[in-house]
Amino acid sequence: MQTAADANVRLQTGLLFTKEPTENSWEYSKLCKIYVLAEMLMDDRTKEIILSETINKVEETPPTEILYGPDIPSIKDVYGGTPNGDPLRSLLVKLSTERNLTDPSILLSEELPGDFLSELSLSMMINRVPRSQSDGLQVLLAQKDKDHKTLVTAKDKDMQGLKDQVGTLEDELRSLKLKRGRNMGDVGRSGRVVVQGIR
16 A cells, blocks of 8 residues: 555655665665755655664664665755755764764765764764663673672582482492391291390
């Protein structure tokens, strides 16, 4: 079933949002161009539709699945044609921070807008795990590993103790069987029970 948003995008681009990306291209590069055009035409409705559908697509894609990051032309188009603080700029930075870039070497490109690099740097500093938390996590993991090893060692000692007790009980049982067998043999040979001390 085709929604109004899909019909609008299809009308403007000839493509649906579900179209698979071509090799090494960012899925939304054409949408970025349309978004910039809508910005120039002051068509807020089209901008909202594109932004909404792009965010939906990003949120529907599991973090483990590949989601192509923005490429240089898309970044240049958006940063060249939208004002500071534009929601699509923020989305490009968020995608680059959370899902990484398709090709991290693009950060070395002199073509990237300075505003993008500044916003990306700030986003990565804010969203990274602080060293103090990272160190704390390492300490917790080390303690958990130590506790696990302690439990395994204690379990092994308990098992060895139980094996030793079973061995001791088996030895006592054999000893009792031998004594009983000897006593039964004594009774069987003489035919009478000898009570010591009485003749």
